[in-house]
Amino acid sequence: MKSATGHFIAQRVTAIVLIFLGLWFATSIIGLDSFEHLNVVAFIAKPLHGIFLALMCASLAYHSHLGVQVVIDDYVHAAGLHKMSLFLSRIAHLAVLVMSIYAVFRIGASA
Amino acid sequence: MTLSILHRATGVAMAAGLVALAAWLVSAASGSADYDRFMALMSTLVGRLLLIGWSFAFFFHLANGIRHFVWDTGRGFEKRQANASAWFVLLLAVSMTAAYWTML
Numbered sequence: 712m713k714s715a716t717g718h719f720i721a722q723r724v725t726a727i728v729l730i731f732l733g734l735w736f737a738t739s740i741i742g743l744d745s746f747e748h749l750n751v752v753a754f755i756a757k758p759l760h761g762i763f764l765a766l767m768c769a770s771l772a773y774h775s776h777l778g779v780q781v782v783i784d785d786y787v788h789a790a791g792l793h794k795m796s797l798f799l800s801r802i803a804h805l806a807v808l809v810m811s812i813y814a815v816f817r818i819g820a821s822a
Numbered sequence: 823m824t825l826s827i828l829h830r831a832t833g834v835a836m837a838a839g840l841v842a843l844a845a846w847l848v849s850a851a852s853g854s855a856d857y858d859r860f861m862a863l864m865s866t867l868v869g870r871l872l873l874i875g876w877s878f879a880f881f882f883h884l885a886n887g888i889r890h891f892v893w894d895t896g897r898g899f900e901k902r903q904a905n906a907s908a909w910f911v912l913l914l915a916v917s918m919t920a921a922y923w924t925m926l
Contacts, residue, residue: 748853755850782834803841804837804840807840807843811840811848814851818850
C-alpha cells in the first residue's frame with residue numbers, strides 16, 4: 712500500500728512529465744506526413760522517439776493507475792467491490808503498460 | 823466545482839483511451855494488415871468521435887491540471903479568480919481541440 716504523500720508526489724511527478732511528453736506526442740502526430748503503416752513505423756523506430764514513447768506510456772499508465780484508484784476510493788464503497796475494482800484496474804494498467812512498451816521496442820528493434 | 827468533476831471524467835475517459843493507444847502501437851508492431859484494420863476501425867464515425875473526445879479530454883485535463891499546479895502554490899483560490907480561470911481553461915481546451923483537428 713502506498714502512503715498518501717507518496718501518492719501525491721508520484722501523481723505530480725508523472726503529471727509534469729506528461730505535460731512535456733503529451734505535448735510532444737500531440738505535435739508529433741500533427742507533424743506526421745501520413746498515417747500509412749511504413750511512415751508511422753519509421754517514426755516510432757527512431758531511437759529518441761521510441762524512448763519518448765516508452766517514457767510517455769509508462770507515465771500515462773502510472774498516472775492513470777493513481778487517478779483511477781482515487782476515483783474508485785471515492786465512488787465504490789462496498790468493501791468487496793472496492794477491492795475487486797482496485798485489482799482489476801491494476802491488472803488493466805499493467806497490461807496496457809506491457810503491451811505498449813513491448814510494441815514500441817519491438818518496432819525499434821525490427822527497424 | 824463543476825470542473826473538478828470534468829477533470830475526473832476526462833481522466834477516466836483517457837484511461838479507457840490508453841487501451842486504444844496500446845492497440846495502435848501493438849497493431850503497428852504486428853504489421854501493416856493489422857495496423858490497417860485498426861486504422862479502419864478508428865476511421866469509422868464512432869472511432870472519430872472517440873478520437874475527438876480523447877483529444878478534448880487531453881487538452882482539458884492538461885490545462886486544468888496546470889490550474890491545479892497553480893493552486894498547489896497557494897494562488898488563485900479567490901472565488902473570482904477561480905471562476906475566471908475555470909472559463910479560461912474550458913475555452914482554451916475547446917479551441918485547442920478545434921485548432922488541433924483543423925491542423926491534422
